[in-house]
Amino acid sequence: MKKILVVVSLALMASSAFAAKYGSAGCGLGSMIFEGDQTWWKQVLTATTNGTSGSQTFGITTGTSNCDSPAPLKVSQVQAYVEANKLALANDIAKGNGETIMNLSKVYGCSNTADFGKALKSNYRSIFSNADASSVEITNSLNSVASTSCNTNI
Amino acid sequence: MKITFFLLFLSFSAFSQDLPSLSKDITWQRLVHYKPTLFGVESEADNDKFFLSKDGKTHPLHELEKTVEAFKQNNQSAICRFPARYIWLSKILGLPAQSFKECTEFLVFSDKLQAKSASLIFSSYYINTPASAFGHTFLRMNRHAHGAKKEDRTELLDYGINYAALMDTDNALIYAVKAIAGMFNGVFTSVPYYYKVREYNDHESRDLWEYELNLSQAQIDLMVAHIWEMSQTNFDYYYFTENCSYQILAMIDLVDPKFRLVDRIPFYVIPADTVRAAVEEEGLVIEKKFRPSALTRLEAGTKEMSVKELTLVKNLAADPKKCESSLKDLTTSAQQATILDSAIEAMDFLFAKDLLLEKGQKRNDKHELLMIRAENPEISKDKEYKVRKDMFPDQAHRSQRVGLGHGYSAGEGSYQTLSMRFALHDMLDPLPGQPPFSEITFGDVGLRLQQQDYHAPRKLLINHLDIFRVKSYQPVTPWQQNFSWNARIGMGTLRDESFKDQLGSTIELGGGGTVGLGQNQWNLLTLLSKVELTQQDQFAHGWRMAAGPEISTRFVFSDHLSLGLVTSYKWRHYFTDNDFSSTAFQRGGEFRWNMNKTWSLFMKTDWYDIKSQTNQWSELGFYVYY
Incomplete structure (x- = not known):
């Protein structure tokens, strides 16, 4: 329990660092897909010419991505994860189960994924307090739910 | 010294x-x-x-x-x-x-991946851009060992390894030239798999097909090290040859001297060929998985619903606040949860762009809907999406096709045909693993050896030389009302008596709608308005324009038998005066017996009434897919 509190407070620091580094646009899916505003002919061409997902829109250079935290499966990853998976995560939390919850639970190192999912569900209103909740706010709420409802087997 | x-x-x-x-x-x-x-x-x-x-x-x-x-x-x-x-x-x-x-940077990279196994991922066609039937392939480096149980996987957090062209121009012409001449830089990139899932599955509604590879930890380590080497360099990106799929296959080949994946594909690479190459490498693919798109999930969830339930889902997706009360008609909270879950999927699919960009009224509606769902105590269960084994893309027929046929024309006697198609699929080809409502043809040549009369030597004619033929006949469903369209650019022998056996160059475009016929989801009825422009020097001003309606059907009787019928009427204009009196009325049909993935028999017949003169052609032959 102590450990998780340390981890979560680290995460809070990390998430505010994230916000400062990436600005309000963040590195969310929307900003990536529509960055550079793909014109129709480009879409058709990319589609017809072997469907490369143009790295202009989705390319993140190895190891240097701004949306990519350097270490894997760390709590500092949560915000990047929340930003990109916002829609799917909100759906899964409202339903109390789903792949985004399972993966999130792994990031926190929870051994009680099903209970964690239920706890997230009952906290839906506080996690997604309004339609425009930012990934920083969501991440902070997730961290606090994790700090009370997540068993880490340590 | x-x-x-x-x-x-x-x-x-x-x-x-x-x-x-x-x-x-x-x-x-x-x-x-x-x-x-x-x-x-x-x-x-x-x-x-x-x-x-x-x-x-x-x-x-x-x-x-x-x-x-x-x-x-x-x-x-x-x-x-x-x-x-x-x-x-x-x-x-x-x-x-x-x-x-x-090697600090390399260690950071390999630590980030923590790869224990690898999967080859294929994203199928983009429903709104049927021409993307070519799909896309990339690798996923998995944190789980191959064959791991579901609860031991964190696939969303695994890394996708992608090879793509860096596009650096907004000019269409420059773009096309650079793409074909290999003037773009191709680079390797790594990105968390969740980006790919959100991009392909949710935003573009493309299914993902995952092929887990049987590789040892030593092979995986070598692969990771080589990905690192590759990410330091760049390659000239050729769209048809040295493209995404080619480099991904080369990456797999590297880790075992026995592998011959690159050798299994033709000199130009279509992503669907890559998964077939991987599957044909014995023992390489140990598990095939399917990750359904937003549309696939929505359709699977609503397929069995009654009209009343479907209406409820639609209303909730359109205005959750107003329709919440009608949920009370359902007795149990479980029933309500099922309806709500489908409404969430419907909303995500119908308003994908607004929701992603977090703008407009829809994001507030979605928030309302999710709050209603969160109030409902039911926990959704994990859903398994069953997909027929033969619908995996590696099961598709090969994209190149040759055909031989023997025909008879009422006015001209017998003839023989030879045809050759480079890619990819038409509406009557075997369906498994292919886009079921599209035709995508690149490079199709047909030659005809025509008997003139008994004494004259046979004449070799180009029947058609199509650079490009596309059809997208997506039927209207409760969830999508797509426009149907077709396009063709190519040359063909003119059927008219006065320009007989002359080649004309044609651009054809059509637009309209498609409905499904009966219970069989593959049967289609399509109505299009078509316009075509043909160039031929013997026309009065070198050009002819034609326009008119076309009605066509496609029946799929079984995995092996399909039938296409078409009727069209066109008014033609030669740019001389206000003369539209020249008309062409065509009826035709083609029956296909797809014996297996390699051999098909075809039987087709066409009638053309041009200026009240009827011509008829009938032909019997076979196709080989290779």
Whole structure:
């Protein structure tokens, strides 16, 4: 329990660092897909010419991505994860189960994924307090739910 | 002086390992991406940083000598730049095993991936851009060992390894030229798999097909090291040959000298061919998985619903606040949860862009809907999406096709045909693994050997030479009302008496709608308005315009039998005066017996009424997919 509190407070620091580094646009899916505003002919061409997902829109250079935290499966990853998976995560939390919850639970190192999912569900209103909740706010709420409802087997 | 001596000694001892023959080793050739050319070999890598020797691009031996020399000197900068070369060479030359502890960046990279296994991922066609039937392939480096249980997987957090062109122009013409001439830089990138899932599955509604590979940890380590090497360089990106799929296959080939994935594909690569190449490599693919798109999930969830339930889902997706009360008609909270879950999926699919960009009223509606769902105590269960085994893309027929036929025309006697198609699929070809409502043809040539009369020699004619033919006949469903369209650019023999056997160049466009016929989801009825413009010097002003309606049907009776029927009427204009009196009325049908994935029999017949004169052609023949 102590450990998780340390981890979560680290995460809070990390998430505010994230916000400062990436600005309000963040590195969310929307900003990536529509960055550079793909014109129709480009879409058709990319589609017809072997469907490369143009790295202009989705390319993140190895190891240097701004949306990519350097270490894997760390709590500092949560915000990047929340930003990109916002829609799917909100759906899964409202339903109390789903792949985004399972993966999130792994990031926190929870051994009680099903209970964690239920706890997230009952906290839906506080996690997604309004339609425009930012990934920083969501991440902070997730961290606090994790700090009370997540068993880490340590 | 001493150093020179030392180097001499080193190079001598290096040669003692028989470097000339080692430089011809398949793994060395693959590590540096050498390809045979007219004058020897050349590496496909197009960046000096990828070579230690100045002439390394064309001299495998020189590159190997320099590499061995650097490694024997324990040159850390070279080892960190080329960890895969080191892993491979150290075993052969007996160099000490490396933990790469001085290679900070490489370690950060391999630590990020934590790869224990790899999957080949294929994203199928983009429903709104049917021409993307070619799909896309990339690798996923998995944190789980292959065959791991579901709860031990964190696939969303795994990394996708993607090879793509860096596009650097907004000009369509420059873009097309650069794409074909290989003037874009192709680079390797790594991105968390969740981006790919959100992009393909949710935003573009494309299904993802995952092929888990049977590779050892040593092979995975070599692959990760080579991905790192590759991410330091760039390649000229050729859209049809050295494209995403080609490089991904080469990456798999590297880790086992026995693998021949690249050799299994034609010189131009279609992503669907890559998954077939992987499956054909014996023992390589151990598990196939399917990750359904937003639309697939929505349709699967609502397929069995009553009209009343479907209406409820639609209303909730359109205005959750207003329709919440009607949920009370359902007795149990479980029933309500099922309806709500489908409404969430419907909303995500119908308003994908607004929701993603977090703008407009829809995001507030979605928030309302999710709050209603969160109030409902039911926990959704994990859903398994069953998909027919033969619907996986590796099960598709091959994209190249040749045909031979024998025909008879009422006015002209018998004739023989030979046809050749480079890619990819038409509406009557075997359906498994292919886009079921589209035709995508690139490069289709048909020749006809025509009997003129009994005494004259036979005449060889070009029946058609189509550069490009596309049809998208997506039927209207409760969830999507897509516009149907077709396009064709090519040449063909004119059917008219006055321009008989002349070639005309045609651009054709059509637009309309498609409905499904009956219970069989593959049966279609399509109504289009078509316009075509034909160039032929013998026309009064060199051009002819034609327009009119076309009605067509496609019936799929079984996995092996399909029938296409078409009727069209066109008014033609030769740009002379206001004369639209010339008309063409066509009826035709084609029956296809797809015996297996390689052989098909066809039987087709066409009637053309041109200026009240009827011509009829009937033809019987076979196709071979290869």
